[in-house]
Amino acid sequence: MSQESADFSASRKTGRSRVLAGAARGWRIIRSNHLATAGFLIVLGLVFVAIFAPFLAPYDPSAQDLDSTLAPPSADHPLGTDNTGRDILSRIIFGTRYALAIALVVVTLETLIGVSLGLIAGYYKGRVDETVMRGLDVLVSIPPLLLAMVIVTTFGINIWNAMLAIGIVYIPMMSRTVRSSALSIREETYVQAAEGLGYDSKRVMLKHILPNAVPPIVVLGTTDVAYALIDVATLSFLGLGIQPPKPSWGAMANAAQEYILVTPWPIVFPTIAIAIAVLGFNLLGMGLREVLLYGGDYDEVVE
Amino acid sequence: TGGDSGGSESGNGGSGDGKHGGSMTFALGGSPTNLSYWQSYDTVTNNLTTQIWDSLLEYSEPDMELQPALAKSWEATDDTTYVYELREGVTFHDGSEMTADDVIASAKLTLRDEAKSPLAWMFGAVDNFEKVDEYTVRVNMAEPDASFKYVPATTAWSVAPKSQIDEKGTDLAQEPVGAGPFKLDQWKSGNYVRITRHDDYWDGELPYLDEATFQIVPNGTSRITGMKNGNYGGTNDIPIDQLSVLDQIDNVELHTVTSFQTSHLVFNCMEGPFSNTDVRRAASYAIDTKAITESTVGKYGSHAYSMLPEGMMGHVKPEDLEYNGFPYDPEKAKSMLDDAGFTGSPRFETTLMTPKDTVRQKPAIAIQQYLSEVGIKVNVKKVSQSTYVDTIWGEEDFSKRPGLQMTLWASDFPSPDAIIRPLFDSEQLPPSNNWFGYQNEKVDQLLQQFKTTLDTEQRAQYAKQVNQIVVDEAPGVWIFHPDTTKAFNTKFEGYAGQIPAFVTYFSTFLRDMYIAD
Amino acid sequence: MVSGQTVGYLLKRLGFGVFIVWAVTFLVFALLQLAPGSPADILLSGGVVTEEMRRTVIEQYNLNEPWYVQYGLWLKDILTGDLGYSFAQQRPVATLIADRWAITAQIVGLSMVLATILSIPTGILAGYKHGSKLDLVLTVGAIVGVSVPVFVSGVLAILVFSFHLNVLPSGGAGTGVVGRLSHIFVPSLLLGAMIGALMFRMMRAGMRDVLEKDYMETCTAMGLPKRKIVIKHAAINALAPVLTVSGLWIGFLIVYSMVVEYVFGMGGLGRLIIHAVEAQDAPVVLAGTIITAVVFVVSNIVVDVLYTKIDPRVVIGGQN
Amino acid sequence: MTPPLLEVDGLSTHFKTAEGAVKAVDDNSLTLHEGEVLGIVGESGSGKSTLLRSVMGLVEDPGEIVAGSIEYRGRDLTTMSDAELRELRGNDISFIFQEPTAHLNPAYTVGDQITDVLQAHTDLDSDERWERVYDLLGRLGIPSPEERAESYPHEFSGGMAQRVCIAMALACEPELVLADEPTSALDVTIQAQIIDLLTELQSDLGLSMLWVTHDMGVVAETCDTMGVMYAGNIVEYGTVESVFADPKHPYTEALLRTVPSHLDTAPRFDTIEGSPPDLQNLPSGCVFQERCPDAMEVCRNERPPYYEVGDEDGWVSKCFLHEGNPTRSASPSAPEPSAPLADSQTDGGQPTDREGDR
Amino acid sequence: MTLLDVDGLEKHFTVDSGFLSGLLGETRKLKAVDGIDFSVDEGEAFTLVGESGCGKSTAVLSALRHQHPTAGKVRFKGQEIEMYSKRELRSEAQLIYQDQQDTLNPKMSVGEAIAEAIRFHDIVPDSEVDARVDELLDRVGISPGDKYQEPSAFSGGQKQRIAIARALAVEPSLLVADEPVSGLDVSVQAQILNRLMDLQEEFGLGLIYVTHNLGIARKISDTIGVMYLGRIVEYGDVDDIFENPQHPYTQALLSANPIPDPSVDRDRMVLEGSMPDPIDVDETGCPFAPRCPDATAECETADMGLEPFEGDETHLVDCIHR
Ligand SMILES: Nc1ncnc2c1ncn2[C@@H]1O[C@H](COP(=O)(O)OP(=O)(O)OP(=O)(O)O)[C@@H](O)[C@H]1O
Numbered sequence A: 001m002s003q004e005s006a007d008f009s010a011s012r013k014t015g016r017s018r019v020l021a022g023a024a025r026g027w028r029i030i031r032s033n034h035l036a037t038a039g040f041l042i043v044l045g046l047v048f049v050a051i052f053a054p055f056l057a058p059y060d061p062s063a064q065d066l067d068s069t070l071a072p073p074s075a076d077h078p079l080g081t082d083n084t085g086r087d088i089l090s091r092i093i094f095g096t097r098y099a100l101a102i103a104l105v106v107v108t109l110e111t112l113i114g115v116s117l118g119l120i121a122g123y124y125k126g127r128v129d130e131t132v133m134r135g136l137d138v139l140v141s142i143p144p145l146l147l148a149m150v151i152v153t154t155f156g157i158n159i160w161n162a163m164l165a166i167g168i169v170y171i172p173m174m175s176r177t178v179r180s181s182a183l184s185i186r187e188e189t190y191v192q193a194a195e196g197l198g199y200d201s202k203r204v205m206l207k208h209i210l211p212n213a214v215p216p217i218v219v220l221g222t223t224d225v226a227y228a229l230i231d232v233a234t235l236s237f238l239g240l241g242i243q244p245p246k247p248s249w250g251a252m253a254n255a256a257q258e259y260i261l262v263t264p265w266p267i268v269f270p271t272i273a274i275a276i277a278v279l280g281f282n283l284l285g286m287g288l289r290e291v292l293l294y295g296g297d298y299d300e301v302v303e
Numbered sequence B: 001t002g003g004d005s006g007g008s009e010s011g012n013g014g015s016g017d018g019k020h021g022g023s024m025t026f027a028l029g030g031s032p033t034n035l036s037y038w039q040s041y042d043t044v045t046n047n048l049t050t051q052i053w054d055s056l057l058e059y060s061e062p063d064m065e066l067q068p069a070l071a072k073s074w075e076a077t078d079d080t081t082y083v084y085e086l087r088e089g090v091t092f093h094d095g096s097e098m099t100a101d102d103v104i105a106s107a108k109l110t111l112r113d114e115a116k117s118p119l120a121w122m123f124g125a126v127d128n129f130e131k132v133d134e135y136t137v138r139v140n141m142a143e144p145d146a147s148f149k150y151v152p153a154t155t156a157w158s159v160a161p162k163s164q165i166d167e168k169g170t171d172l173a174q175e176p177v178g179a180g181p182f183k184l185d186q187w188k189s190g191n192y193v194r195i196t197r198h199d200d201y202w203d204g205e206l207p208y209l210d211e212a213t214f215q216i217v218p219n220g221t222s223r224i225t226g227m228k229n230g231n232y233g234g235t236n237d238i239p240i241d242q243l244s245v246l247d248q249i250d251n252v253e254l255h256t257v258t259s260f261q262t263s264h265l266v267f268n269c270m271e272g273p274f275s276n277t278d279v280r281r282a283a284s285y286a287i288d289t290k291a292i293t294e295s296t297v298g299k300y301g302s303h304a305y306s307m308l309p310e311g312m313m314g315h316v317k318p319e320d321l322e323y324n325g326f327p328y329d330p331e332k333a334k335s336m337l338d339d340a341g342f343t344g345s346p347r348f349e350t351t352l353m354t355p356k357d358t359v360r361q362k363p364a365i366a367i368q369q370y371l372s373e374v375g376i377k378v379n380v381k382k383v384s385q386s387t388y389v390d391t392i393w394g395e396e397d398f399s400k401r402p403g404l405q406m407t408l409w410a411s412d413f414p415s416p417d418a419i420i421r422p423l424f425d426s427e428q429l430p431p432s433n434n435w436f437g438y439q440n441e442k443v444d445q446l447l448q449q450f451k452t453t454l455d456t457e458q459r460a461q462y463a464k465q466v467n468q469i470v471v472d473e474a475p476g477v478w479i480f481h482p483d484t485t486k487a488f489n490t491k492f493e494g495y496a497g498q499i500p501a502f503v504t505y506f507s508t509f510l511r512d513m514y515i516a517d
Numbered sequence C: 001m002v003s004g005q006t007v008g009y010l011l012k013r014l015g016f017g018v019f020i021v022w023a024v025t026f027l028v029f030a031l032l033q034l035a036p037g038s039p040a041d042i043l044l045s046g047g048v049v050t051e052e053m054r055r056t057v058i059e060q061y062n063l064n065e066p067w068y069v070q071y072g073l074w075l076k077d078i079l080t081g082d083l084g085y086s087f088a089q090q091r092p093v094a095t096l097i098a099d100r101w102a103i104t105a106q107i108v109g110l111s112m113v114l115a116t117i118l119s120i121p122t123g124i125l126a127g128y129k130h131g132s133k134l135d136l137v138l139t140v141g142a143i144v145g146v147s148v149p150v151f152v153s154g155v156l157a158i159l160v161f162s163f164h165l166n167v168l169p170s171g172g173a174g175t176g177v178v179g180r181l182s183h184i185f186v187p188s189l190l191l192g193a194m195i196g197a198l199m200f201r202m203m204r205a206g207m208r209d210v211l212e213k214d215y216m217e218t219c220t221a222m223g224l225p226k227r228k229i230v231i232k233h234a235a236i237n238a239l240a241p242v243l244t245v246s247g248l249w250i251g252f253l254i255v256y257s258m259v260v261e262y263v264f265g266m267g268g269l270g271r272l273i274i275h276a277v278e279a280q281d282a283p284v285v286l287a288g289t290i291i292t293a294v295v296f297v298v299s300n301i302v303v304d305v306l307y308t309k310i311d312p313r314v315v316i317g318g319q320n
Numbered sequence D: 001m002t003p004p005l006l007e008v009d010g011l012s013t014h015f016k017t018a019e020g021a022v023k024a025v026d027d028n029s030l031t032l033h034e035g036e037v038l039g040i041v042g043e044s045g046s047g048k049s050t051l052l053r054s055v056m057g058l059v060e061d062p063g064e065i066v067a068g069s070i071e072y073r074g075r076d077l078t079t080m081s082d083a084e085l086r087e088l089r090g091n092d093i094s095f096i097f098q099e100p101t102a103h104l105n106p107a108y109t110v111g112d113q114i115t116d117v118l119q120a121h122t123d124l125d126s127d128e129r130w131e132r133v134y135d136l137l138g139r140l141g142i143p144s145p146e147e148r149a150e151s152y153p154h155e156f157s158g159g160m161a162q163r164v165c166i167a168m169a170l171a172c173e174p175e176l177v178l179a180d181e182p183t184s185a186l187d188v189t190i191q192a193q194i195i196d197l198l199t200e201l202q203s204d205l206g207l208s209m210l211w212v213t214h215d216m217g218v219v220a221e222t223c224d225t226m227g228v229m230y231a232g233n234i235v236e237y238g239t240v241e242s243v244f245a246d247p248k249h250p251y252t253e254a255l256l257r258t259v260p261s262h263l264d265t266a267p268r269f270d271t272i273e274g275s276p277p278d279l280q281n282l283p284s285g286c287v288f289q290e291r292c293p294d295a296m297e298v299c300r301n302e303r304p305p306y307y308e309v310g311d312e313d314g315w316v317s318k319c320f321l322h323e324g325n326p327t328r329s330a331s332p333s334a335p336e337p338s339a340p341l342a343d344s345q346t347d348g349g350q351p352t353d354r355e356g357d358r
Numbered sequence E: 001m002t003l004l005d006v007d008g009l010e011k012h013f014t015v016d017s018g019f020l021s022g023l024l025g026e027t028r029k030l031k032a033v034d035g036i037d038f039s040v041d042e043g044e045a046f047t048l049v050g051e052s053g054c055g056k057s058t059a060v061l062s063a064l065r066h067q068h069p070t071a072g073k074v075r076f077k078g079q080e081i082e083m084y085s086k087r088e089l090r091s092e093a094q095l096i097y098q099d100q101q102d103t104l105n106p107k108m109s110v111g112e113a114i115a116e117a118i119r120f121h122d123i124v125p126d127s128e129v130d131a132r133v134d135e136l137l138d139r140v141g142i143s144p145g146d147k148y149q150e151p152s153a154f155s156g157g158q159k160q161r162i163a164i165a166r167a168l169a170v171e172p173s174l175l176v177a178d179e180p181v182s183g184l185d186v187s188v189q190a191q192i193l194n195r196l197m198d199l200q201e202e203f204g205l206g207l208i209y210v211t212h213n214l215g216i217a218r219k220i221s222d223t224i225g226v227m228y229l230g231r232i233v234e235y236g237d238v239d240d241i242f243e244n245p246q247h248p249y250t251q252a253l254l255s256a257n258p259i260p261d262p263s264v265d266r267d268r269m270v271l272e273g274s275m276p277d278p279i280d281v282d283e284t285g286c287p288f289a290p291r292c293p294d295a296t297a298e299c300e301t302a303d304m305g306l307e308p309f310e311g312d313e314t315h316l317v318d319c320i321h322r
């Protein structure tokens, strides 16, 4: 018993130090590329804003002031107000939360489902691979946004369905990437060696293939978040995504196009926010691609 | 065509009075689904269909009097009989001449099942149509219906040649053949509909324009931009927030007029907290409808005290009412809610369903805010038009309906018939239009009298009484009557101004328009 | 090269393409069946509905059958060339599509052309000179390019170029060659820039990979002129990965052209599909997805065939 | 004696990395006469390819020639412009690479690729170019050259692809051929074919060759002179016969011992203990000192110069064991810049200050 | 005692040859291994030599059930190999691969890699694993202190030694080394091969060594099989075969091998062409006949098979002219 618990704490400690080492390594990777650093700082900024939104926002994002609607930027409302007099800055600040929620959902779905499917297909090859890939081919043959639109209308237009739909449509790309990595990694000698040691397939997949397929996953995951942000915004813009009065950027832009000729600010600022967030993830993804896929020890190239 | 400006003077004018000739590009806010008269029931389609189809009667502008069109005279011989004398020598687009058979066949087409006409109900009280002679049609009613007199002026009873009806049936919706001032030339669905002058129009001089193109431009900003740049000769359905922009453009004249539409909040009067009249009244006090009106429609609409706008019989003012039309008073609202036993925090939670357009959505969001200030938590549920339609008409179980819904109701006639009768009669619960679930025997009784009485003075009395009772019992919160708007390039003249609009009737505005020198 | 093997391969691809298209329709059909609201009510929306009317409609559209029977019937119609009848628009789907496909095809085509013109030369340049200032400028430009959603750039373009400057048509698709071009040029440019940014990134990455290849060294060692090395030997090989995904982009372009059509108010397929999705107008949505799937499948086959021209190692039907 | 065709003097090529410079080639000199085959042997990573690439100007970022000169017929290649180099490459000097298939562009037929070279360097018109291609391929033993010229690289086996590469290299009748392990990727039976082919062509055309390999057997069978490379340094240089018969550098000696031969019946493998030094942190003295059985104190501190060894002209060894023998001409960047060139040549001894060390 | 006995092993790959021919049922067979026999005794070293693509790797991989053979019997320690579970078999017979660069998972420290193998096969109690890892590393000449490093920190030779340590960690009775040193420098090769020979002797392992390097084959093996196109064409005692090769292919192979001695002047026997693709091989006759300098008309139709050379049961040749 004591032996066990000692082991446990030891492994926990190494676990933590490994996390720290991993973080340090991650930071080193990011630091080594300007694009990645810029992107990472933007993303970090978004996280900060999202967490501290209530403290940063000068107003309640849904508080309306029907006396000062469509106000231009001023000292009171640094980014102006919308057509019900809500403070645009505050709404943009709270909108960060939606952007990050989208990022989270997409990443979660991609990794949980996309990576597993890709890993299984790439590992087992043959018929399993065929089946999984043909299934994904079907999904891929419907353009992502269209599929998302159908899913959303089917299950109801709301924020969760919009995010889930976008998450789902990004799964095939991730699976394909992971699969092609897995296919090549499984032919690597070290995987052959692991098989040669008699290891079971779960161990081989999780301990020997997956860790080596991480770089393309990270890169693709990051850039996919960027595209997902655009897609959700577009969906919202078409009125099929996140719905007003939720302060999501796309929904704000959607609402604002109705009075863009009166004042352009309510559409300009949220879209700048979208562009910055997308830019952040894109830069991070591109930077990581440079380091993880071209630089250092990695010479695999995935697009 | 289209080209740089919304119109061009092509000069092959008819009678040399300088008014004839030229064309107009009209920017339409949405795609017409079809060009039938029997299904024309929306603000997009009717703009177009009224150019192609003519009805027996029409309204004079702007005083809303019924006046002859395809019928040269009409008469209510008794409570249940209407006789229409048809104009002779009216030529359809296919060259045939109009007779009583055509007129009867046209009404019957609206009544066919496969026509799926949303207007069929207008003939609800009709027993039969009778051909008296080639140019006389008699309508025999099963029961008196005071509002029937308006029906021949609506698109429910536009006239098509019987031969076409027999041959094509509802396919006429795709290839309309009417007696209107313009006939269909080309229809590129989703893009444009082009109509050309009907040379044998019954009113010899008219129409002036040779051709008009209805360009489908769903984006309001683009429509305004096109107006500014002179790409379009006219447009409608301007987003409320941007009306002021259009108003300020030099070469554009904006026509606005109070409409017979009412934006209102519907309480679920049968289930949940709002089945309590006091809670409804409290909520009515909690909402500053004047502020919402101001911020939503501004000067392009008017504040509503009831479903009936000023100028319509039965209209009420605060001073006519027990509760003075619920002026904004959140404190009073709170104490009333306390009294009703809703004291928690939040006091209760409910759902507000709304479609997506600004006119309904913006008030919905404001209402959410106002109600939260008195402790009622409102979840705004924005739904697609189809879900909306599904719920408001389809859901008959009130316990499954949302507590609140935003609705914009428009009258089909310049009388309260198409408002108070369908909305507040306890017989009219969903799938009909009483989505309030409002039931009041006194009201039912008054409505019956209102329907069957033909005397206008009397009817006005009944209408006002109903309205007073209803408003005080607050089955809904009445917010505003939005104006309807049309804008034209200043070089087009002859637009007679608009009468307060209701859905089934838009004048064939193009008929009288011409290009100024 | 056009051997029995090639024909066989094409048959196989086509067979698989048919399967894909079928599966797509099945999936979409199933999804639409799951959607709330019965098609009958959607059909009848907007007025007072009698039970009798409801029944008529239900019978007319076989709505009382179980969904798989409906699907079967629908499939049968499709196979006989009947795309069905639009619930919401009350017109045959085929007519709707016939009226609109050209605009979408033109936007997609023009944006593909513009994207290619914008991205391939710059991608070659940036990849060849990677790490240089020029590369950085182009790369950052491309990232910014993909970071601005096309609906935003569209709306802003209308605001600035149409409303304030009056140099652009404000909406509609225009008629005649010149009119059409003047209407679709800017929308296609925006769309093309977005796709072009993606293509640029791939082209650049492709160039970088190719430049690392051993045969590039052969070119230098044999003293070939620089232009020949870059264009003949490097760019062609770098184009291969771009080409493989260009099939994907066609689908991407079709949907994003929806957004563009929506913003610029053009009545193409895209807007038709968006409205149909909103209205749950199943026949139109299905037809729309079939079209995109068919275009997708066909363009991917074309891409595969083209690919063998670039990379002769890939023999059609061969084991590689 | 004819003036040398290629004269490399004090060549150093380093790769700049974050952790410091990788001294892949460090102060090497060699001379190649017309019609001669010079073999460079050495283990993996010893800098053979880098040396060869430096001659051709193919060293790429982060690599850089940091010192020395490479004279081809008296013209210094290191200072030539790109355009001038392009004239020479493929025309006067050609290259044959180790992996033939990877060095052919998969997108074009081999004929196309060979005509590209001809187009770049000759005035032949298209027909003449193709004639020449058929002729070349035929001479290199490729059956039905007209057909094979239309084939793509992947349709060739390794041996055949290498013939194509050789054809490309010889297309413009170069004087000097640089061959970087042209047979190492091939099977023994194929390797034998290619070796025979190259040897034959070399003597037929009077080619001069710089032949890099790690296979002592190949050197023994093909080359006239040889250089033995270790950790960026050519540690011994001389005629093949002499070096094999009596290696003068401990590394050469050890290397010859360790090469397993199928004729060798000893039960165990001979080894050199230890491993080659890290090119980023070369020891201060002799690069082989850590593994050298004869290492002396001086080896730890000083980089040895080339000592002339044996009776033969030009046989040199970078080893202090031959201290006292005359040193060979040092290059401008030789380890002892202070030592005057004339000095070391005339008095033949090691520089004086080293003596003081002892 | 015989450790591994391979009898009539065949491994054919089916090559996809396009859709139409697939429809017509025309699948093409690639005979990577076409009926070979060999056996390895405890403590014996057996080498397979031959050119690239002749089927060496496939032969050992399918013998040990890393791939499924098409036909043939394999007995391990006297028992049908099918009787062993995957785990049992893998702990009895271990493979060392050619590519030292990639033989270890780059994301796992080398100590962990070895420990994983020990734990998975339950070689020692968990508490002794660490000590065992250290011991093994020490045996192959790697400092146990380096066990926390990831593989990238080691040179090729070191990685190959670590791979050997890991293979030995499961205490196998048979070691299969598939060109384990071909990418390494000669001096490093020699170090590893010496160590391998020592360990083999010490543990009394059976060793199957796969190489195309005749020099290594000569030293490391007791018996040797020369493969050509999926068949063993000559089989026997290593010295016997090297000094007295009988099959023309063996002779050519030995002759093609360059001799690091410029003073040896010899007439090389250079074969024409290259080994054909195993897909295109004729069903009958001697597969080497098209390249064979001694080929006669008979060779194209003869029944082939390993026969004792001049009655010597330890030297088998597959050539009708011997
Ligand atoms: N781009 C580079 N960056 C850093 N170091 C390099 C680079 N290219 C080569 N090197 C280093 O230079 C040294 C010499 O490499 P080179 O390829 O010349 O060796 P070689 O003798 O040809 O070896 P091999 O027999 O393996 O071909 C090696 O240690 C190598 O790691």
Ligand SMILES: Nc1ncnc2c1ncn2[C@@H]1O[C@H](COP(=O)(O)OP(=O)(O)OP(=O)(O)O)[C@@H](O)[C@H]1O
Pocket (backbone or CB within 6 Å): E013, E030, E031, E032, E050, E051, E052, E053, E054, E055, E056, E057, E058, E059, E212, E278
């Ligand atoms: N999985 C496979 N599918 C199809 N063919 C295969 C497969 N594995 C091997 N082959 C073919 O079988 C033949 C023998 O291959 P094998 O790898 O056994 O040769 P080898 O003698 O080990 O060669 P090398 O020395 O290059 O390792 C080759 O022609 C190869 O192409």
Ligand SMILES: [Mg+2]
Pocket (backbone or CB within 6 Å): D048, D049, D050, D180
């Ligand atoms: Mg090399």
Ligand SMILES: [Mg+2]
Pocket (backbone or CB within 6 Å): E056, E057, E058, E178
């Ligand atoms: Mg092998």
